[in-house]
Amino acid sequence: MTQLALVIDLNVCVGCQACVTSCKEWNTSGEAGPLVDMNPYGADPTGTFFNRVQTFEVGEFPNTETVHFPKSCLHCEEPPCVPVCPTGASYKRKEDGIVLVDYDKCIGCKYCSWACPYGVREVDAQRRVMTKCTLCVDRIYDQDLPEWDRKPACVRACPTNARLYGDIHDPNSVVSQAIRENGGYQLMPEWGTKPANHYLPRRKTRITVREDELERADNPLKIDSQLPKPGRDEPSLDDVTSW
Amino acid sequence: MHPAFSVLFLTTLIGAGQGLFLALFSVEAYAELGLVPAPGSDFFAIGSLLSLGLLGLGLFASFFHLGRPERAWRTATKWRTSWLSREVIVLPAFMGMVFLYGLAHWLQFNPPLGVLPGDNFVLLTVLLGILGTLLAFALFVSTAMIYAAVKFLQEWHSPLTVVNYTLLGAASGFTLATALAAWAETGLVPFLAGWAIILTLLGLVGRVTSLIRNARIQPKSTLQTAIGIKHPAIQQKSQGFMGGSFNTREFFHHRSPAFLRAVKWLFLISAFAIPTALLALAMVMTVDPTNVLIAAFVIQYLGLLAERWFFFAQANHPQNLYYQSVS
Ligand code: SF4
Ligand code: SF4
Numbered sequence: 001m002t003q004l005a006l007v008i009d010l011n012v013c014v015g016c017q018a019c020v021t022s023c024k025e026w027n028t029s030g031e032a033g034p035l036v037d038m039n040p041y042g043a044d045p046t047g048t049f050f051n052r053v054q055t056f057e058v059g060e061f062p063n064t065e066t067v068h069f070p071k072s073c074l075h076c077e078e079p080p081c082v083p084v085c086p087t088g089a090s091y092k093r094k095e096d097g098i099v100l101v102d103y104d105k106c107i108g109c110k111y112c113s114w115a116c117p118y119g120v121r122e123v124d125a126q127r128r129v130m131t132k133c134t135l136c137v138d139r140i141y142d143q144d145l146p147e148w149d150r151k152p153a154c155v156r157a158c159p160t161n162a163r164l165y166g167d168i169h170d171p172n173s174v175v176s177q178a179i180r181e182n183g184g185y186q187l188m189p190e191w192g193t194k195p196a197n198h199y200l201p202r203r204k205t206r207i208t209v210r211e212d213e214l215e216r217a218d219n220p221l222k223i224d225s226q227l228p229k230p231g232r233d234e235p236s237l238d239d240v241t242s243w
Numbered sequence: 244m245h246p247a248f249s250v251l252f253l254t255t256l257i258g259a260g261q262g263l264f265l266a267l268f269s270v271e272a273y274a275e276l277g278l279v280p281a282p283g284s285d286f287f288a289i290g291s292l293l294s295l296g297l298l299g300l301g302l303f304a305s306f307f308h309l310g311r312p313e314r315a316w317r318t319a320t321k322w323r324t325s326w327l328s329r330e331v332i333v334l335p336a337f338m339g340m341v342f343l344y345g346l347a348h349w350l351q352f353n354p355p356l357g358v359l360p361g362d363n364f365v366l367l368t369v370l371l372g373i374l375g376t377l378l379a380f381a382l383f384v385s386t387a388m389i390y391a392a393v394k395f396l397q398e399w400h401s402p403l404t405v406v407n408y409t410l411l412g413a414a415s416g417f418t419l420a421t422a423l424a425a426w427a428e429t430g431l432v433p434f435l436a437g438w439a440i441i442l443t444l445l446g447l448v449g450r451v452t453s454l455i456r457n458a459r460i461q462p463k464s465t466l467q468t469a470i471g472i473k474h475p476a477i478q479q480k481s482q483g484f485m486g487g488s489f490n491t492r493e494f495f496h497h498r499s500p501a502f503l504r505a506v507k508w509l510f511l512i513s514a515f516a517i518p519t520a521l522l523a524l525a526m527v528m529t530v531d532p533t534n535v536l537i538a539a540f541v542i543q544y545l546g547l548l549a550e551r552w553f554f555f556a557q558a559n560h561p562q563n564l565y566y567q568s569v570s
Contacts, residue, residue, distance in 0.1 A: 020483070045486035052483035054565065056466075058474045066480070069470050071565065084392070086318035086328035105317055108310020110493060111327050114244070117395045117464065119562025122489040128310030185471045188561065190463050191395065199471055 003077060003097035004135055005168045005196035006155065007175045007184055008070050011203045013162040015053055015068030022157030023051040023072070023133075030138050032103060036126035048124045050133040051154055067202065070163070072154070073120045073133035074187065074195030075099050081112040081121065090130070096167075097196060098135045106130050117191055168196055244396070245493050246555035252304035254386055255415070255547045257334065258408065260297030261379040262416015262442075263290060263423075264341050268372035269438065270420070270431060275369065282429035284348040287368070290423055291345025294416075298338050326392050330385040337378040344371040383409040390554075397460050398558040403453040410446035411514070411550065415543050417442050418518055422536035425525065432532060436522045443522070443543070447515040450550065454507070457557060464561040479568040491566050496556035506553045514546025 027050055028035040037047035051072040058065045075092075079099050082090050089105035090112050092098070101112075101121075106129040113121040113130065121132045136152035139145065149156065155163045166175035175198070178184060184198035267290040274281035306312040318331040347353060347368050355364035387408035390399040417439035424431040466477045482491075496503075521539035525532035 017483075039486075046488055047486070049484070049488070054479065054483045055481040056470055056472075057478045057480050058472055058476070060476050067470065067472065071483075080394070083321075083324035084327065086321050086325040086331060087314070088317075088321050105314070106311065107314045107317060109308065109318070109327065110310075111325075111389070113489070113493060114393050114560070115395065117561040119490045119494070119560075119565045123310060123493075125489075187471055188464050188468050190468055201471070 001097070001169055002095065002167050003075070003169045003196050004140070004166070005075055005097070005175060005198065006072075006135075006152070007164040007166075007168075007178050007198045007200060009162045009164070009178070009182075009200040010067055010069065011162075011182075011200060012160045013053075013068045013070060014160055015055055015066075016159060017053050018157045018159055019070055019154035019163060020049060020051050020053055022153045024049055026136065026139065026153035027134070032131075032134070032138070034126075035131065036124050038125055046125065048122045048131055050120075050122075050131065065202065070154075071118065071120060072197075073099060073116075073135075074118060074193075074197040075133075075135060077194035077196055078192060080191070080193055081116045084111050084115045086111065098137055099132070100134055100137065101130050101132060103127065103129045103131070117188055117193065118195075168198070244555045244558045244560060245496055246552045247308055249304050249306075249308035250555070251548055251551045253301045253308070254408070255412075255544065255551055256297045256301035256304065257382065257386065258412025258547070259415040259419060259544060260294045260301065260341075261337070261382055262413040263294040263297065263419050264337075264344075264375055264379055264416070265413055266417045266420030266435060266438070267291065267294070268344075268376055270424075270435070271368065271372055273434070275366075279434050280430050282424070282427065282431060284351050286424070286427050286429055288345050288349035289427070290420065291341050291348065293419070293423065294341050295338060295345065298334070298341065302334060302338075326385050326388040330382065330389060333378060333382045333385050337375065337382050340371060340375040340378050344368060344375050347371060380409070383412060395561050396558045397463065398453075398457045399554075401453065401456065403449060403456065407446065407449045407453060410442060410449050411547055414439060414442035414446045414518075415540065415547055418522065418536070418540045418543050421522065421525065422533060422540050425531065425533040425536050432536075433526050436526045436536075440519055440522050443515055443519050447511075450511075450515075462559065462561070464564060466564050469561070469564040479565075482566045482568055485569060488566075490562060494560040494563055494566075498556065503553065503556055506549050506556070510546045510549035510553060512546070513542050514550050518543035518546070 024035060027033055035048040039045045051070060053068055053070045056067045056069055058067055075098055077097065079092050082092050082099065086109065087105050087107055089102045091100060093100060108123060108128045108130060110123055121130055124131045139153060140150050142150060151165050155165045164175050164178055166173035168175050168179065170176060178200060179198050182200045184200050186195045186198055267287055270279065270282065271287065273279040309315060318328050320328065322328040322332055353367050355366055356370060357365045359365060384405055387405040391401060391404035394400045417435060421432055421435040421439050424435050467473060518539045521535050525535050
């Protein structure tokens with residue numbers, strides 16, 4: 001079985017919003033669009049987006065860290081949003097695990113959005129149906145695109161390569177390796193929704209140096225340093241001993 | 244959650260309609276057993292019509308909740324998994340049964356359908372009434388389970404939700420039936436008012452229990468699990484957009500805690516205290532209590548609207564963790 005998903009690396013995301021605009025652009029001009037923007041220049045603008053990048057501050061000043069956090073539908077392996085749908089408009093595809101909404105069947109009752117703990121489903125105010133991330137299902141299988149371009153629009157847009165895409169059920173895929181080797185985790189695991197999308201944590205490269213590694217352990221009285229430095233012409237210890 | 248008026252009206256109106264039907268059939272059943280005086284068949288016919296009216300108004304209100312009401316027929320397809328779909332099936336079935344029940348009474352068409360041991364006849368209206376009662380309970384369960392089945396809304400995810408929807412609907416329906424009985428001068432006021440008081444008080448117990456339960460809820464999700472970072476101090480600095488979105492509108496009531504507390508006291512008084520007092524008053528009144536009972540129903544209904552508003556407003560969705568700070 002295949003489960004396509006994104007892996008988002010919080011260690012490299014810089015919060016530039018490129019994935020947000022790229023997602024909006026692709027999906028609003030796609031066959032399922034448009035995604036409405038209401039009052040874009042007015043007092044109270046609002047619009048539909050499949051992907052949002054949020055920013056969190058972790059810690060207290062001065063020990064703070066800024067975490068940019070992109071969020072879209074996680075294509076859960078146990079999607080609680082699907083069984084509640086009264087029309088069958090929300091469904092999970094068997095072949096690749098993508099969770100989709102059939103815009104022609106949806107009645108806009110919003111029940112599925114109540115049943116998603118992640119707040120990623122948005123009713124389009126103009127089309128009056130539920131919309132959400134499609135994992136660019138209209139891109140990733142498009143035979144007219146060159147092979148390297150058959151990826152979600154957000155993945156293609158990310159300048160820091162913070163968004164990886166692939167099959168998390170294939171242990172050799174780039175996403176599975178990233179999850180395995182870099183501590184990939186799921187959001188709100190307490191609900192048992194088994195999100196397919198994973199996040200890679202912030203990582204710091206540190207070397208652990210023990211005290212005795214800074215000082216020679218076999219020279220506790222620092223006798224070495226008391227000896228006069230041998231002159232440049234004189235034989236060093238290495239020259240006179242042979243062990 | 245954001246309390247949408249369409250849903251407030253839907254759940255309270257059909258609740259009262261179901262309760263009224265249950266009251267009618269209780270009267271019929273008790274009368275068959277000779278425990279209360281049998282009212283004329285007009286009482287049942289008018290009562291059924293009233294119940295149908297409430298159910299129809301509720302159904303009408305529900306359409307305002309849908310973005311695409313013209314596709315509403317599709318909702319009947321996923322009854323295997325969705326309580327919303329089950330409600331959509333049970334509601335018209337129940338309305339049909341109420342219609343047949345009222346029609347049989349109005350036409351006084353009530354042939355015995357069979358004989359039980361002991362020479363008891365199975366009457367058509369009794370059979371319709373039993374089927375209607377089953378459907379009424381099925382409807383209470385499906386309506387309430389729409390809310391109780393969403394595990395993310397911990398305030399709703401409890402059997403108390405089903406109990407309260409049933410008791411509160413039944414209470415308001417019995418209050419309305421009492422008013423109807425007084426207006427029709429059937430001599431059933433003490434019987435129905437007694438049940439209305441019992442149901443209202445049971446509803447009060449159930450609702451207060453759920454208020455206590457909800458006050459103690461520990462949210463399962465925290466900002467830490469929401470973004471998966473283990474640190475006690477996390478603050479959202481930006482939710483990713485400056486304007487509004489579906490997620491900032493649908494899941495929050497945008498009222499102050501003081502307003503919520505006021506609504507809580509309002510519904511405790513107006514859905515429970517005042518109707519109980521008025522029903523008790525009607526039981527001992529020597530003059531025609533119709534107006535008092537109509538007032539009791541209207542006040543209780545408005546109280547239940549407030550109760551439903553509070554029910555929604557109090558539920559805190561975990562998605563709100565992601566939408567706390569605008570810029
Ligand atoms: S993230 Fe939400 S909308 Fe997406 S599959 Fe999971 S529950 Fe459904
Ligand atoms: S809003 Fe549409 S997709 Fe969601 S539950 Fe209702 S009918 Fe299904």
